[in-house]
Amino acid sequence: MKILFVCLGNICRSPTAEAVYRSRFSSEGLFLDSAGTGSWHIGKAPDARMLATLASHGIDASDLRARQFGAADFEQFDLIIAMDEQNRRDIEQLRPPGATTPVRCLLEFSGTHRGDVTDPYYEDEKGFELCFNQVVSGCEGLWEQLKR
Numbered sequence: 001m002k003i004l005f006v007c008l009g010n011i012c013r014s015p016t017a018e019a020v021y022r023s024r025f026s027s028e029g030l031f032l033d034s035a036g037t038g039s040w041h042i043g044k045a046p047d048a049r050m051l052a053t054l055a056s057h058g059i060d061a062s063d064l065r066a067r068q069f070g071a072a073d074f075e076q077f078d079l080i081i082a083m084d085e086q087n088r089r090d091i092e093q094l095r096p097p098g099a100t101t102p103v104r105c106l107l108e109f110s111g112t113h114r115g116d117v118t119d120p121y122y123e124d125e126k127g128f129e130l131c132f133n134q135v136v137s138g139c140e141g142l143w144e145q146l147k148r
C-alpha cells in the first residue's frame with residue numbers, strides 16, 4: 001500500500017502527517033510520502049515551527065524535503081490524502097484520464113475533528129499544536145480503517 005499526503009506547501013501539514021503516520025501507525029508493506037500542490041518550498045525542510053512542535057511530541061521530521069505534487073503521483077500511489085478541500089480540488093485538477101486512485105481528506109477519518117486540517121503557516125504556536133492534534137486523530141482513524 002502506497003499512501004501520499006498532500007497539502008499546499010509540503011512544509012507544515014503533509015510532512016506532519018507523513019511523520020506522524022510513520023512513527024505511530026506504520027506497518028510492514030506500507031510506503032509513505034508527502035507533497036505540496038504549490039512549488040514555493042521545493043527542496044526545503046519542514047517549517048522550523050512545525051519541526052519544533054513535532055519534536056515536542058518525540059517525532060523527528062527534519063530529514064523530509066518538500067516536493068511538488070504531479071499527475072504521475074496518481075500512478076505511483078494507491079491512496080492520496082489531502083489536508084483540506086482546496087488541496088483536494090487542486091489534486092483532482094491533475095487527475096489523468098482513467099486514473100482511479102481515490103483522493104480523500106484526512107479528517108474524513110477522524111473521530112473528533114471535522115473539515116480541513118488547520119493551515120498553521122500564518123498562525124502562532126497554538127495553531128501548530130492544533131494542526132498536530134488534528135493530524136494525529138486523522139492518521140489514527142485512517143490506520144483503524146486500513147487494518148480492517
Ligand code: 4NP
Pocket residue numbers: 007008009010011012013014036040119120121
Ligand atoms: P502547508 O502550509 O501547506 O501545511 O505546508 C503552508 C506553507 C507555506 C505556505 C502556505 C501554507 N505559503 O504560502 O508559502
